[in-house]
Amino acid sequence: MACWPTGPARSATGSVGRAFAGFSRRTNVMVAEQFAKIMKASGAVALNIGEVLPARPFLEAAGEYLGARMVFLEGSSNVRRCLTPDLTIAACLARIHASDDDPSGRFWYSGNVFRESEDESLVIKRRDIGMELIGEDSSPEAHLGMCDLWWRLLPGKVQEQVRVYVDDRDMFAMLLEDLAVAGPLRRRLLAAYNRPDQLRAMINGGMEPRPSTHLNIAKMAVTLGVDKGMEFLANWVNTQSDGVTVGRSLEEICDRLWMLGELEAAGGLDESQTTVLTNFLALECPMANLPSLLAERQIKVGGRLLELIKAYAEEAGQMNWEPERLIFRPANAERLDYYSGFSFQAVTKNRERVFAGGRYDGLMEQLGGTAMPAYGGSINLDVLEALS
CATH class of the missing domain: 3.30.930.10 (Bira Bifunctional Protein; Domain 2)
Structure with missing residues (x-):
């Protein structure tokens, strides 16, 4: 000791x-x-x-x-x-x-x-x-x-x-490595580890692939430019309560939304993986x-x-x-x-x-x-x- x-x-x-x-x-x-x-x-x-x-x-x-x-x-x-x-x-x-x-x-x-x-x-x-x-x-x-x-x-x-x-x-x-969880999905689960409620919701929800709203929002913000893009993002986040704009520049927000978009569409957990992670x-x-x-x-x-x-x-x-x-x-x-x-x-x-x-x-x-x-x-x- x-x-x-x-x-x-x-x-x-x-x-x-x-x-x-x-x-x-x-x-x-x-x-x-x-x-x-x-x-x-x-x-x-x-x-x-x-x-x-x-x-x-x-x-x-x-x-x-x-x-x-x-x-x-x-x-x-x-x-x-x-x-x-x-x-x-x-x-x-x-x-x-x-x-x-x-x-x-x-x-x-x-x-x-x-x-x-x-x-x-x-x-x-x-x-x-x-x-x-x-x-x-x-x-x-x-x-x-x-x-x-x-x-x-x-x-x-x-x-x-x-x-x-x-x-x-x-x-x-x-444990994620032992379960052969896919790389992008593994990164997102690890990123959520210090947010227990979010982590458990992600696992129990099955992480099914779905089209990413985040990805489209990021693209639209870039197209609108800095001032209008920032205003657009702030209005959208206020309705979604995602909190991704707190203290971040437009570039940082877009990077984060791109990441979320990529990972949400990365694939899901199978039943056995979900069971092991939930039990752990x-x-x-x-x-x-x-x-x-x-x-x-x-x-x-x-x-x-x-x-x-x-x-x-x-x-x-x-x-x-x-x-x-x-x-x-x-x-x-x-x-x-x-x-x-x-x-x-x-x-x-x-x-x-x-x-x-x-x-x-x-x-x-x-x-x-x-x-x-x-x-x-x-x-x-x-x-x-x-x-x-």
Whole structure:
């Protein structure tokens, strides 16, 4: 199990919350201080992240879900700006634009995140602390080691209210490969993986080939030109609620619609493929028990996928946690497009997110930097304080 230096000692049950008993200081302050000590001891470098940044990188990297909740700022500049809605993207941008030549390394930060509420009635501000491991290869051991780090920072009272849900998109990709799902259709299913409701609807709907409205709309927009084309697209999307215009130029919108058009006409899943994918996405169990549950439900998986599942289960079995606190649940990530593999989130029964993170191997390159693996996570100090 991957570990971090100077973390608080565990009790026999794996809970470290008793270490916080008797303190009168606010829990979130103590956790932030303990986290800073661990980061410094591990050699991580502190990043300063601003609260106002260019909007375009967030729109391009995170997708429509975040774009619809960003807080944009008015100004005379040609560069559209926003209040920082995501600290992982902000941290990667800070490293890409740093003066040193090598953006890789271990980095940590504290900062504010700003997003509109889902009904757009107010701006929600939260305080996070987080870390990003840029340029470090990841593995089941490293992934669950990061979960363990965040878990050990939680007071026992909070641990009792939380379950940590974990997933790895690579498992789904390997399963699609084992099932011989056609290439274009496979890409679209993977693209929808961080949108669980959409993904399940696509699978259960059978993905039958049909003429693409998207393709015709894209062609018409190009013919109309930039101004009229943009107006035409906006009116059409408002009626369809597809959200594809959020923060995108006409060219970007047309590219996205062309992609959707191509993939919608690419062919469907057969009955056996649909059954296997549906059964896989319905799995939810302690991570250590995943291999036995697959056998029990007669879900056959290929060699590479089985090896990955066993590696996670073995690591989970070595963690000093109650098994029901670490749960495997597919299509589990927050709806952000940049997650590319492992993801985790610790939530309460009321769906309050305490900490979360994952792997995003393509993000640095997408933001204009050098391609390299990366993963990280953060903890919501405001939720932590409320639960304490």
